[in-house]
Amino acid sequence: MAPAQRCPLCRQTFFCGRGHVYSRKHQRQLKAALERLLPQVEAARKAVRAAQVERYVPEHERRCWCLCCGCEVRKHLSHGNLTVLHGGLLEHLASPEHKKATNRFWWENKAEFQMKEKFLISPQDYARFKKSMVKGLDTYEEKEDEVIKEMAAQIREVEHSRQELVRSVLEPQAVADPEDGSSALGGWKGTNSLVASTSQQPSSVDLPPTPELDWMETGQPLTFIGHQDTPGIGNIHSGATPPWMVQDEEHSSVNQQIGPSYEEFLKEKEKQKLKKLPPDRVGANFDHSSSTSVGWLPSFGRVWNNGRRWQSRHQFKTEAAARNKQQSHREKKPSVS
Amino acid sequence: MSFLLPKLTSKKEVDQAIKSTAEKVLVLRFGRDEDPVCLQLDDILSKTSSDLSKMAAIYLVDVDRTPVYTHYFDISYIPSTVFFFNGQHMKVDYGSPDHTKFVGSFKTKQDFIDLIEVIYRGAMRGKLIVQSPIDPKNIPKYDLLYQDI
Numbered sequence: 001m002a003p004a005q006r007c008p009l010c011r012q013t014f015f016c017g018r019g020h021v022y023s024r025k026h027q028r029q030l031k032a033a034l035e036r037l038l039p040q041v042e043a044a045r046k047a048v049r050a051a052q053v054e055r056y057v058p059e060h061e062r063r064c065w066c067l068c069c070g071c072e073v074r075k076h077l078s079h080g081n082l083t084v085l086h087g088g089l090l091e092h093l094a095s096p097e098h099k100k101a102t103n104r105f106w107w108e109n110k111a112e113f114q115m116k117e118k119f120l121i122s123p124q125d126y127a128r129f130k131k132s133m134v135k136g137l138d139t140y141e142e143k144e145d146e147v148i149k150e151m152a153a154q155i156r157e158v159e160h161s162r163q164e165l166v167r168s169v170l171e172p173q174a175v176a177d178p179e180d181g182s183s184a185l186g187g188w189k190g191t192n193s194l195v196a197s198t199s200q201q202p203s204s205v206d207l208p209p210t211p212e213l214d215w216m217e218t219g220q221p222l223t224f225i226g227h228q229d230t231p232g233i234g235n236i237h238s239g240a241t242p243p244w245m246v247q248d249e250e251h252s253s254v255n256q257q258i259g260p261s262y263e264e265f266l267k268e269k270e271k272q273k274l275k276k277l278p279p280d281r282v283g284a285n286f287d288h289s290s291s292t293s294v295g296w297l298p299s300f301g302r303v304w305n306n307g308r309r310w311q312s313r314h315q316f317k318t319e320a321a322a323r324n325k326q327q328s329h330r331e332k333k334p335s336v337s
Numbered sequence: 338m339s340f341l342l343p344k345l346t347s348k349k350e351v352d353q354a355i356k357s358t359a360e361k362v363l364v365l366r367f368g369r370d371e372d373p374v375c376l377q378l379d380d381i382l383s384k385t386s387s388d389l390s391k392m393a394a395i396y397l398v399d400v401d402r403t404p405v406y407t408h409y410f411d412i413s414y415i416p417s418t419v420f421f422f423n424g425q426h427m428k429v430d431y432g433s434p435d436h437t438k439f440v441g442s443f444k445t446k447q448d449f450i451d452l453i454e455v456i457y458r459g460a461m462r463g464k465l466i467v468q469s470p471i472d473p474k475n476i477p478k479y480d481l482l483y484q485d486i
């Protein structure tokens with residue numbers, strides 16, 4: 001018998017010599033292993049076209065096991081603060097050692113020839129990836145710049161509103177116009193959280209009470225609509241009956257009921273019964289109360305009709321029209337002759 | 338006998354009956370009151386109408402008064418009985434050439450009751466055509482006239 005050999009893919013010892021590679025079990029293991037590896041390679045291949053640059057995160061330290069070389073490879077390429085996604089894996093896949101190892105693997109395990117190409121990255125692809133990586137880096141830099149600019153603008157805005165607030169406090173007389181007052185207050189309310197959070201706690205505590213007093217004194221005066229004092233009718237303070245408890249003249253009869261009448265109640269009962277019927281019965285959605293024209297015909301599958309049941313109506317109408325024409329034609333004839 | 342069952346005399350009344358019968362089988366007998374076979378059928382219909390009141394509503398239609406429906410339903414032999422459920426026509430396979438209506442009279446009351454029950458059950462299940470429970474021996478024989486002869 002052949003000497004004992006260990007197959008690393010099946011993780012088993014076998015005595016069949018070279019025959020083991022062709023067995024069903026081995027091929028199955030091979031397929032499963034390649035299927036596990038394929039998605040990683042595909043993701044890396046996608047990155048060839050559109051390389052993504054991200055900020056460094058500890059997750060980017062992940063490694064991937066390359067089946068053909070039998071070694072662990074860093075998936076993403078990171079340098080300093082930035083990472084290029086799938087860079088490491090691509091670099092490994094493009095290397096000549098990986099190519100040699102892949103060929104040997106394919107030969108030894110008798111895998112499908114067409115699949116081999118999928119696991120290799122040509123040097124041209126790698127060059128393309130490098131180019132897109134450069135582009136990705138540029139766009140990333142631009143994005144970072146934009147973010148920084150936005151933050152700067154925000155800080156400037158906060159500063160500005162704070163200045164306005166200080167100004168408005170120092171000039172209480174000038175705040176007679178309600179529009180100005182409300183805009184200053186709006187700004188104050190919006191920036192109150194920011195002001196409190198950024199810095200200068202004692203000054204923010206001082207600012208709120210003074211504008212509030214300002215607004216209460218110098219706001220628009222209320223409209224006066226007269227003393228509500230009719231001598232005959234009492235009001236809430238004197239303990240008179242509230243208007244909604246007073247019996248109206250028209251509604252004093254006993255016939256007025258609140259809620260549904262008896263007929264409506266019966267109809268509701270009928271509807272409940274209907275709900276219990278099977279929902280897929282014939283004509284479940286037939287609207288019984290719809291008004292139809294004089295020429296309405298029910299859906300009838302006629303004896304002599306070609307086509308489907310719902311077309312029988314149409315056919316009947318055309319036949320009826322033809323018959324009427326014939327009849328009127330016949331009626332006309334005797335009058336002519 | 339036929340005066341016990343409600344009669345429909347115009348197309349409008351027939352339309353009204355078709356539209357307003359809800360969740361019950363609508364039985365329309367097309368024929369003439371004086372015709373002997375019609376009298377037989379009307380007897381059976383009226384005697385069973387109260388028992389079937391929860392499942393079926395039965396009406397008599399005079400073929401001379403409603404020419405539209407006589408043409409539409411292809412009534413060539415009387416009496417002919419057409420069945421509807423919720424405004425939808427129900428076909429029944431009796432073993433005869435015409436499935437759209439029942440031609441002639443029933444042999445016994447039980448035949449008619451069975452037929453109504455089968456139609457009702459079929460309709461509740463959503464079936465537009467059902468198999469008749471009546472023994473084919475009891476179904477009246479007739480020749481289906483070819484159209485336009």
